[in-house]
Amino acid sequence: MPRLGEQPVLACPDDSLLPDLVAGVDEVGRGCLFGPVFAAAVMLAVEAHGPLLAAGLTDSKQLSARRRAALVPQIQAEALGWGIGQASAAEIDRHGIRGATERAMLRALQKLAAPPELVLVDGVLPLRLWKGRQCSVVGGDGRCPAIAAASVLAKEARDGLIRRLAERYPGYGLERHVGYGTPQHRRALRELGAVPLHRVSFLGKLGLSSDDTSRGNRPRAAGPPGS
Numbered sequence: 001m002p003r004l005g006e007q008p009v010l011a012c013p014d015d016s017l018l019p020d021l022v023a024g025v026d027e028v029g030r031g032c033l034f035g036p037v038f039a040a041a042v043m044l045a046v047e048a049h050g051p052l053l054a055a056g057l058t059d060s061k062q063l064s065a066r067r068r069a070a071l072v073p074q075i076q077a078e079a080l081g082w083g084i085g086q087a088s089a090a091e092i093d094r095h096g097i098r099g100a101t102e103r104a105m106l107r108a109l110q111k112l113a114a115p116p117e118l119v120l121v122d123g124v125l126p127l128r129l130w131k132g133r134q135c136s137v138v139g140g141d142g143r144c145p146a147i148a149a150a151s152v153l154a155k156e157a158r159d160g161l162i163r164r165l166a167e168r169y170p171g172y173g174l175e176r177h178v179g180y181g182t183p184q185h186r187r188a189l190r191e192l193g194a195v196p197l198h199r200v201s202f203l204g205k206l207g208l209s210s211d212d213t214s215r216g217n218r219p220r221a222a223g224p225p226g227s
Contacts, residue, residue: 023116024146034179083111
């Protein structure tokens, strides 16, 4: 299967020629135990693919934090439009992770200045809340520049928020694992309990229940977190 850098232009099934306004959408934080799930939507002209690929654009999971940070202003400058959305831990508990992720994606798309003619969604599942034309792309963050760009923006936005929240909720190591279920995070949950920004619906896997949120660390006084 072609990867970014080998064949940067992706054609959807049944579409040999993509329309002008195509948005790539991707999420980050789906499997975390703490905090919101984020999504980004990015519209790129074909002419922007070359400069961004030359700058190292690919799936955000394959990039160092320094490279991702350097790509953010380049993506924003080259994009025809971009937006970031999120869905809270409470929404994840209420709607399930797929439903919450779709809400984050829809919010990102709604922030675009112009509605896309086609949405490329990373993964195998369609975006059920989107009423327009769309195409699911397996491995899209490694094949499609617009999806890769969305993965970078979503990753940097979410990681930045979680690291700020780490100052309010010390002891969990959030500044290192940004909410994923690492051994350190699991130990801290067992020792300190959960806080309101933990995903209660995910905690059963760790032998914790919603009652454990009452004994979690209280946040340090701070202003409202950014997004």
